Amino acid sequence: MIDIIFHDKTGVTPYNPGQTGGFENAAGSGEIHYYRLFDGVGIMLLRLEMETYTEIRTQIGMIEINFCINGRFETSFSMRDSVLLKPGDMAVSCYDGRHGTRSESRFPLGCYEGLCLEVDPAAAQNWLEKNAPGFSVDFAVLKQNLLGNRWFMFGTAGPRCEHVFRELYENAPYMDLRFLRLKVVELLMLLSRIPQEEGTDLYCSxxxxxxxxxxxxxxxxxxxxxxxxxxxxxxxxxxxxxxxxxxxxxxxxxxxxxxxxxxxxxxxxxxxxxxxxxxxxxxxxxxxxxxxxxxxxxxxxxxxxxxxxxxxxxxxxxxxxxxxx
Missing domain, CATH: 1.10.10.60 (Homeodomain-like)
Incomplete structure (x- = not known):
C-alpha cells in the first residue's frame, strides 16, 4: 500500500496534485509526501518499494519535473517515447492533452527515491508577481529553455540544479515554508537560465x-x-x-x-x-x-x-x- 500524506500550511485553495493518482491502486509499498508551497507549486517526496505503476495525466499545461535521488526510474509514454533516469538525472514534461496521457513506469531496483516538482505556470507566475516581485520567473522562457518544441526531455540535472534538488529533498520534512519557497524559486530561476544540452536522438525503435x-x-x-x-x-x-x-x-x-x-x-x-x-x-x-x-x-x-x-x-x-x- 502506498501512503499519500499531504502537508499544506499555505491556506490557499485546495489543489489535487497530478502525479499521485497513479499510485493509489498500485501494487507495492512506500510513502508519498506532498508539500504545497504556494499557489501553483507543490513538491512530492517519493519513497517507494515497488516494481511498476501506471500514471494517467489529465492536467493540460502542468509542468512536471522529476529528479532521481536513488534507484532507477524507467517510463514509456508510447512505443517511441521513453525516459530512463538514474541518480542525478531529471525529466521534464508538459502535458499537452495528446502526448503522455498514459505512461507505464518501472523501478528496476524494486525501490525508488525521488522528488517531483509540479508547476501550474499561470497560477505560480501570478503568485510570484504579487508576493515576490524581485524573484519573478518567466515560465514561458523556462519552458522554452527546458523543452524547446518537445513535450518532454530528460538528462543530467547538472551540479548546480542537483544541489538544490537534494536540499529540497532533505529539508522538506522540516516544513520550513520560507526556506522551501526560497529553494524552489532558486531552482526555477536556474532551470530558466542554465543552457540545456542538446539531445541527440531521443527515439529508438x-x-x-x-x-x-x-x-x-x-x-x-x-x-x-x-x-x-x-x-x-x-x-x-x-x-x-x-x-x-x-x-x-x-x-x-x-x-x-x-x-x-x-x-x-x-x-x-x-x-x-x-x-x-x-x-x-x-x-x-x-x-x-x-x-x-x-x-x-x-x-x-x-x-x-x-x-x-x-x-x-x-x-x-x-x-x-x-x-x-
Missing part, C-alpha cells in the same frame, strides 16, 4: 529498445560466468559495434559503464534496506575484494559504504521523529 533491455537483463543476471559482447552480438545476429551503439542510444552510456553503475546502485539500496555485511554486499555487486568495492563506491557516491549507510539511517530516523511530533 521498439525493436531496438526491447533488444537493449534484453541484453541488459542478460548481463545483469549473469553474475557467475563472463559473457562477452561478441557472444551476445553473435547470438542476436548483429555486430559488436552495432550492439554498443544501440545500447548507448537507449541507455545513454556504454554497456559496461551502465552495468558497473547499476550494480553500485543496487549495493547502495542494500546498504540502506538490509543489515547485510558490507563484504556480502560487495560480492553481490561483483567485487571479490571489499577494498576495491569501497574505492568504487566512494568514487560514485563521494563516501564509503559504511558512512553512506550511517547517513541514510540517520536521515530515515529524523524523518520518523518529525512525523511523530
Amino acid at each position: 521498439t525493436e531496438q529498445t526491447e533488444l537493449a533491455h534484453h541484453l541488459r537483463d542478460h548481463l545483469l543476471t549473469n553474475r557467475e560466468g563472463y559473457v562477452s559482447l561478441a557472444q551476445l552480438a553473435e547470438e542476436h545476429g548483429i555486430s559488436v559495434s552495432h550492439l554498443q551503439k544501440m545500447f548507448k542510444q537507449v541507455y545513454g552510456v556504454p554497456v559496461y559503464h551502465y552495468i558497473k553503475e547499476y550494480r553500485l546502485e543496487q549495493a547502495a539500496v542494500e546498504l540502506v534496506r538490509s543489515a547485510k555485511p558490507i563484504t556480502q554486499i560487495a560480492q553481490n555487486a561483483g567485487y571479490d575484494n571489499a577494498s576495491k568495492f569501497s574505492e568504487a563506491f566512494r568514487k560514485r557516491y563521494g563516501t564509503t559504504p559504511s558512512q553512506y549507510r550511517t547517513h541514510a539511517n540517520g536521515l530515515a530516523k529524523r524523518s520518523r521523529e518529525i512525523r511523530m511530533e
